[in-house]
Amino acid sequence: MSVRVELGCEFGPLRLASPILTASGCFAYGQQFDTFMDLRELGGISTKGISPLPRHGNPVPRIYETAAGMLNSIGLENVGVEAFLAEKLPFLAKLGVSVWVNFFGTDFATYVECARALGHGSARAKAAGQAGIDVLEMNISCPNIKKGGIEFGTVPEVAHRLTKACVEVTDVPIVVKLTPNVTDVVGMADAVKQAGAAGVALINTITGMAIDVRTRRSRLATTYGGLSGPAIKPVALRMVHQVASALPGFPICGMGGILSGEDALEFLIAGAHCVQLGTINFSEPAAALRVTSELRSLMADLGIARVADAIATLRPHPTEPEHTPP
Amino acid sequence: MSVRVELGCEFGPLRLASPILTASGCFAYGQQFDTFMDLRELGGISTKGISPLPRHGNPVPRIYETAAGMLNSIGLENVGVEAFLAEKLPFLAKLGVSVWVNFFGTDFATYVECARALGHGSARAKAAGQAGIDVLEMNISCPNIKKGGIEFGTVPEVAHRLTKACVEVTDVPIVVKLTPNVTDVVGMADAVKQAGAAGVALINTITGMAIDVRTRRSRLATTYGGLSGPAIKPVALRMVHQVASALPGFPICGMGGILSGEDALEFLIAGAHCVQLGTINFSEPAAALRVTSELRSLMADLGIARVADAIATLRPHPTEPEHTPP
Amino acid sequence: MGAAQLSATVAANRPLTGGYFVLELVTAEANPIAEAQPGQFVMLRGEWGRDLLNGRAFSVLQVIDEHRFCVLLKVFGRGTALLQAMDVGDRLTVTGPLGHGFAAPTSERKQLLIAGGVGLPPLHLHARRAVEAGQGDRIEMFYGGRTAADLVLTEELDHWGIATCLATEDGSRGVAGRVTVPLIERLDRARREGEAVELLACGPTPMLAALRTIGLARELPTHLCLEEMMACGFGVCLGCAVPVHGPKPYKYCCTDGPVFEAREVRW
């Protein structure tokens, strides 16, 4: 049974042209992909993480490939809020796709400051008749930030306070990007939901390492880095399903190792409202368009007319006939 | 520079003929591998997890392959303490390799009961002039046990109490097998160390899932399962290094995705005193012997004469020349 | 169990109709697969990266000599696609023979063999062995597929003079409809004539489920060759559990099976 498929969908209050977005840190600020694809076909773009001031990255080496994955310790390098608003946002705003600005601070105050500044920037853009920022994606994971930062992503109370403070200083919906490096991801999601987050994005990278046995040095200058790619997909899918089951209806943006339309559909069925593609963009700059068309035809084959008809529809296994020992 | 390599090594009080062991649940009780290799060349064998009473496994499907990994929800199926001591231990004891008996309970009392029963069994065997049990590997992860159990592996205080109780009822050294599904693996390792554990084994599988988009069912009857194989190696290596750095000298048995002698050496350099091979045994029943000889020749090439010369020897990266903006 | 893991090379990769293909594998040393019983299987793994982790299970189709044997495949997912792409001379790892197969025909009962799709190899090998033992008249073959192209290696069956009934759902070859239709007629005849028969079947699970019902209803010995997800193939991963009645709730497809009695399977 083949049906006409509508990819337009909702993420909480937001309307998306497609559930396929690109992930923070894997799509820069969009421009570089202009030569490879028509960016307007994307559901949205999540930018490289922005901090109040420009940040330089970590020492090299910063990346290394592992089995079906890669480690990175880029170090949240970015141009800073001011340059972002002046030089990067206008390009993104012109595309007409949903603009998700990933941001972070180095402490409580700078997180709030960053949210406020980006919110103002968005308001100014709108006042000037341009499109603004659709989502502030707050990265509380920061696997690559050394000093402090860790509690923001791992202690529910701290995440709650931080989210609340940021929500209060801006009208732009805040989606909190969660780290998988926790015992209880549901507790984290619930805490930020209570604090007024418009949704959650998960997962960020899993902290890992690799060693060069000849030099006896880590493959990364920072010793540890973030693991991404297909290797982590089962963990991402599990966490999306855990959060979707515990907080029904709460918007989830799922990601982690998505390479194909089938992968994307797995995330929707698990409970994601939309998904982001990360690492795959490096080896295949036009991957998002391929994944989008794969998803469309797969949904058609399976008779799924609307994205909403797939979201959080995991079915239980039939129970086996009872075993009665003789 | 090629040197003569001695693979004999210490794990705390224990003497091992080689740092290459086989992992729990991936080597059954050893017999099936007899036709594929000379088991006496192993550093040791960790058995399928034993519980006081026999346990049946989970409904099917129980396994599924993912990118460079596999998910399983076997359900800790085992023959129980009594049958293990009567039918399985004698075979293992005759091999002359280090015998690690992986065990678990379904609650506090049954954990302690299991440790006591296995300890007595080992004492009886020794009294009868046979070799006994060298290590009780306490699995506090149990990703596949439904009711309760989860706190044992994730709350340091609970793990401390449980370990202490088990250590008190047996003379056999207890090595606690830790789950990676926690925010702070060092906190867990420290808690069981304080409780008298002889060492830690890490990592167990990472909880994950996969979905069949056509049936909209999980690929596993239990919805979630444990992810193992090369995909998780970077996470395992990171956790071994974290624990080794925080608790210098505390014996660590490292595992997670080891396929080669080079993989094994990475774990030793990260701080493991010995390693276990798990998933690789399924596709290559004699893998442990290949990995052992690969490790031997690699150590020879690198001029590492003894295993102890590799353990916890990760070197820092040279710092880059300072950057002085003009 | 006498199984071994050896390295083999592809001696031939013969495409058949319907996307089926036969891999002929050769090992340097004599291999134990030469003694394989019909229904026994091997685990195959190419020199793939770490992406595809475990071997894939395939029933022995034919033993040429103690160095050579064949398997019949159809592309299912990534592993079988990689196997289809293999060229003569490519190396892979073989583990086997594994599991327990079908018992040879006896004088008491006529054996009705029912095959569907990639379930053909065990029964094809069983027929071959029966003929070699001069028992070709003790068996009859029922072989079904969606369309004519799905029915492969039937020439040999004819050549051996095995009574064979073919069925295709689209009627493009043999009887039109499921293979169970002519089978039921045959069973009715056996009942009328008081002829003792037993069923040996391998194929898609829905087909086996239908045959199980038929076999139980008519109280016929019914031997089913099952498929389960397998990681190891030799009894250690416990992944291939088959729900059964009896003292324990599960048996293992790779060691207790893959051939199970219809009445013991808990479906």
Next chain:
Amino acid sequence: MGAAQLSATVAANRPLTGGYFVLELVTAEANPIAEAQPGQFVMLRGEWGRDLLNGRAFSVLQVIDEHRFCVLLKVFGRGTALLQAMDVGDRLTVTGPLGHGFAAPTSERKQLLIAGGVGLPPLHLHARRAVEAGQGDRIEMFYGGRTAADLVLTEELDHWGIATCLATEDGSRGVAGRVTVPLIERLDRARREGEAVELLACGPTPMLAALRTIGLARELPTHLCLEEMMACGFGVCLGCAVPVHGPKPYKYCCTDGPVFEAREVRW
């Protein structure tokens, strides 16, 4: 930047001495790599599983026409091993041309090209282009390896009449020792004769580090073609950072480079 990602097929896979091999790739449509400058590179990826995730970077060795170009490789790890195993007709994905290459010779300064190992392609292409532009006399090549087998594609250099100095550490071909030995003699001569020269180099990092020291000491324009770990090749992963002096502590090998000025590199 005019780069594109296209699918290409292997037109030839020519083994050379010393484990080196040349892949000739052809694309259906005309490809932008035809305009590649010496030092520009492509990212190559075969139809591998999910195990090897990212493309691998290779400098353009030769452009045959707007459909065909060549790269020179040596097996380093798994990706290059898979590329070596590729047969004519195998498909792979090409992204390029990427980065910025070497500037063409000028009338002011003689260009001394120093190549080591897989660093040959940029300088080999540079020499080819110089000859095509009638500037063959404005360049000289210094090419070093461990042993004679490591020196490949030298016939073409002779054929073009490029002044070439070969060096092998074991003395099996050309001058005995590191290539820096004859280079320093050449630089001394240039200094004596007041000849203006500049250095263009590509090869193992230790060699580039040595040349950097030499170039800085003698205050010569020194252009180094660097290698860094790369995931994307077009400026988005920020993995290929190169420590530099100047306003920012890092530049990017794939977009700012791979050619950098010796004095800006922070080593």
